Amino acid sequence: MTDKTVFKRFAIGIIAIWLVLFALVPNLMVIIASFMTQGESEFIVWTPSISSYQRMLDPLYLQVFWNSFYLSAFTTVLCLLIGYPFAYLIARAGPKARPILLLLVIVPFWTSSLVRTYAMIIILNANGLLNSTLLGLGLINEPLQILYTDTAVIAGLVYTLLPFMVLPLYAAIEKLDWRLVEAARDLGARKVRTFVSVIIPLTMPGIVAGSMLVFLPGLGMFYIADFLGGSKTTLIGNLIQRQFLSARDWPFGSAASVTLTVTMGVMIWIYLLSAKRANAKVEV
Amino acid sequence: MKGLGRSSYLALVFGFLYLPIAVLIIYSFNDAKYSLEWKGFTWNWYQTLWQNDDLIEVALHSLTIALLSATLATIVGTLGAVALYRYQFSGKKLLNGLIFILIMSPEIVMGISLLLLFVTLGMDLGFSTLLLSHTTFSIPFVVVTVLSRMSGFDKFLIEAAKDLGATEFQTFIKVILPLLMPAVVAGWLLSFTLSMDDVIISFFVTGPDYEVLPLKVYSMVRLGVKPEINALSTVMFALTLVLVLLAQFFLKEKK
Numbered sequence: 447m448t449d450k451t452v453f454k455r456f457a458i459g460i461i462a463i464w465l466v467l468f469a470l471v472p473n474l475m476v477i478i479a480s481f482m483t484q485g486e487s488e489f490i491v492w493t494p495s496i497s498s499y500q501r502m503l504d505p506l507y508l509q510v511f512w513n514s515f516y517l518s519a520f521t522t523v524l525c526l527l528i529g530y531p532f533a534y535l536i537a538r539a540g541p542k543a544r545p546i547l548l549l550l551v552i553v554p555f556w557t558s559s560l561v562r563t564y565a566m567i568i569i570l571n572a573n574g575l576l577n578s579t580l581l582g583l584g585l586i587n588e589p590l591q592i593l594y595t596d597t598a599v600i601a602g603l604v605y606t607l608l609p610f611m612v613l614p615l616y617a618a619i620e621k622l623d624w625r626l627v628e629a630a631r632d633l634g635a636r637k638v639r640t641f642v643s644v645i646i647p648l649t650m651p652g653i654v655a656g657s658m659l660v661f662l663p664g665l666g667m668f669y670i671a672d673f674l675g676g677s678k679t680t681l682i683g684n685l686i687q688r689q690f691l692s693a694r695d696w697p698f699g700s701a702a703s704v705t706l707t708v709t710m711g712v713m714i715w716i717y718l719l720s721a722k723r724a725n726a727k728v729e730v
Numbered sequence: 731m732k733g734l735g736r737s738s739y740l741a742l743v744f745g746f747l748y749l750p751i752a753v754l755i756i757y758s759f760n761d762a763k764y765s766l767e768w769k770g771f772t773w774n775w776y777q778t779l780w781q782n783d784d785l786i787e788v789a790l791h792s793l794t795i796a797l798l799s800a801t802l803a804t805i806v807g808t809l810g811a812v813a814l815y816r817y818q819f820s821g822k823k824l825l826n827g828l829i830f831i832l833i834m835s836p837e838i839v840m841g842i843s844l845l846l847l848f849v850t851l852g853m854d855l856g857f858s859t860l861l862l863s864h865t866t867f868s869i870p871f872v873v874v875t876v877l878s879r880m881s882g883f884d885k886f887l888i889e890a891a892k893d894l895g896a897t898e899f900q901t902f903i904k905v906i907l908p909l910l911m912p913a914v915v916a917g918w919l920l921s922f923t924l925s926m927d928d929v930i931i932s933f934f935v936t937g938p939d940y941e942v943l944p945l946k947v948y949s950m951v952r953l954g955v956k957p958e959i960n961a962l963s964t965v966m967f968a969l970t971l972v973l974v975l976l977a978q979f980f981l982k983e984k985k
Contacts, residue, residue, distance in 0.1 A: 454813070464865075558944060559929070666836040669948060707836070
């Protein structure tokens with residue numbers, strides 16, 4: 447064996463073993479567990495069944511899925527509406543201001559989302575900053591009950607996930623070939639038309655990537671619904687968490703996770719298809 | 731007028747991003763237990779934190795896990811990135827796919843999948859399961875950071891080293907690694923930050939014997955808003971800020 451093969455085998459081997467053991471095997475185990483049944487003393491009994499998937503068709507759980515998707519989708523749209531002009535302005539800022547503005551987005555991106563959710567509680571509290579400001583301005587007569595509602599959950603999700611939308615949008619807008627935009631203008635397209643027909647399609651990969659980075663974590667962040675939502679707000683994340691920690695129904699929790707992952711897989715697949723199509727268009 | 735509109739939109743969104751954290755930091759110095767009115771400056775809540783031995787122990791747990799998992803992830807991730815960039819081998823697509831899955835899969839799914847693995851293997855939940863899990867979720871970030879640096883550097887340097895008789899290992903240590911160093915350091919810092927802040931995965935893979943800081947904060951917040959939590963959150967925010975600024979510094983150096 448030459449020294450090249452020794453080093454090569456070592457470098458490949460170490461990451462291959464790690465990823466197979468801690469990524470491939472555990473994910474396969476979730477799939478297997480989702481087809482097993484709940485035990486009395488053990489968490490999982492090795493009797494194959496599809497009962498966990500059947501249980502998910504229960505209106506109660508369908509409601510949880512629907513509610514989660516709705517809140518996450520609403521959050522994604524809000525993040526896109528706030529984040530697109532924001533990312534655009536940062537990408538078009540002068541060369542001196544741009545790195546500073548970008549850094550100001552990166553810091554919240556890396557800040558603990560738990561700390562940021564907690565900060566949101568302080569703002570939305572009955573006697574928190576928002577209510578005292580509105581009361582002080584005389585806009586309302588009594589404190590608004592925002593905390594423990596779906597509105598608070600959406601506010602918390604948007605607050606926590608906005609940087610995850612802005613960064614991929616920024617990357618896409620910054621890479622944009624402005625000659626194409628100028629060409630559209632020269633050919634007489636108005637501003638709105640240029641934006642809709644040229645800028646949006648060219649930055650589509652960033653829009654889709656950002657939307658996925660907001661939508662997918664939004665489904666799983668159980669502590670945001672825990673802290674900001676009312677007792678009725680149950681997201682898929684809360685459902686899975688309860689199956690594993692209090693209800694002790696691991697097969698059902700696994701089935702919910704598999705459903706979540708499959709949804710995610712389908713979305714990524716659509717994304718890759720659309721990215722391919724977008725690239726093909728640009729090359730033409 | 732147009733410029734003003736743009737600046738005020740930027741200011742508005744940055745205000746939204748930073749105001750809650752700023753309020754949190756200000757309240758952590760407020761000399762009032764329940765009131766949100768400003769009652770004067772105090773270090774009181776920080777002293778309370780410092781005297782809380784239980785909390786200090788939990789913070790040390792978090793730091794230990796973050797140091798070890800970031801280091802392990804950096805070693806595995808850097809070697810992995812070099813292997814993925816330089817060599818052709820069977821199963822390369824699978825490895826790339828697994829890295830992609832780790833980046834994209836919801837944290838909660840990763841948390842329960844690792845829990846299933848550890849329980850099946852009969853491992854006690856605590857230090858070792860936390861360390862393995864944190865290393866696992868940090869590896870893809872190191873791989874991506876290092877790969878993006880590697881695609882920018884001069885292949886001829888590696889060939890020159892080989893022509894001069896360097897072995898594969900010597901080329902790695904003396905040529906590739908020094909060139910990659912900024913990305914390696916940035917990857918380490920980001921892994922450290924990820925580990926210090928993780929709630930969801932730790933929630934599933936640790937036991938009562940080895941609590942970590944974010945989970946402690948989680949259980950404290952469940953019991954209600956307290957000035958100590960403001961102080962603790964401020965400390966965590968300050969730590970993240972320093973680490974991210976350092977990481978940015980190392981990533982910028984390439985230009």
